[in-house]
Amino acid sequence: MNRLDSQLQRLLAAAAQPEAPSPGEVGLSPALERQVLAAWRRSRLEKNNLPNLTPLFRLGFGLAFLLAASAVVYHFQAGRFGGYGEVEPAAPAYYLSIK
Numbered sequence: 001m002n003r004l005d006s007q008l009q010r011l012l013a014a015a016a017q018p019e020a021p022s023p024g025e026v027g028l029s030p031a032l033e034r035q036v037l038a039a040w041r042r043s044r045l046e047k048n049n050l051p052n053l054t055p056l057f058r059l060g061f062g063l064a065f066l067l068a069a070s071a072v073v074y075h076f077q078a079g080r081f082g083g084y085g086e087v088e089p090a091a092p093a094y095y096l097s098i099k
Contacts, residue, residue, distance in 0.1 A: 028036075
C-alpha cells in the first residue's frame with residue numbers, strides 16, 4: 001500500500017468510529033443561535049443590495065419573443081394575401097412571358 005492509500009485508510013477508519021460527546025461539551029443556547037443567524041442574514045442583505053432583476057429580464061424576453069412571433073405571423077399572412085409589392089408585379093410579368 002502506498003502512502004496515499006494508507007492516509008485514506010486512516011481517514012476512513014477515523015470517520016467510521018462514532019464520536020462520543022465529551023462531558024464538558026454543551027450546545028449553543030437558543031438565544032445565541034438566533035442572534036448569530038440574524039447577524040448572518042443581515043450581513044447577506046447588506047452585501048447584496050442590488051435589486052433582483054431576474055423577473056424583469058424574464059418579462060422582457062417574453063415580450064421580445066411575442067413581438068418576434070407576431071412579426072413572423074404577420075409576415076406570412078401579408079405574403080399570402082398579397083400585402084407586399086414584390087409579389088403582385090411579378091405575377092403579370094410571369095404570365096406575359098408564358099404566352
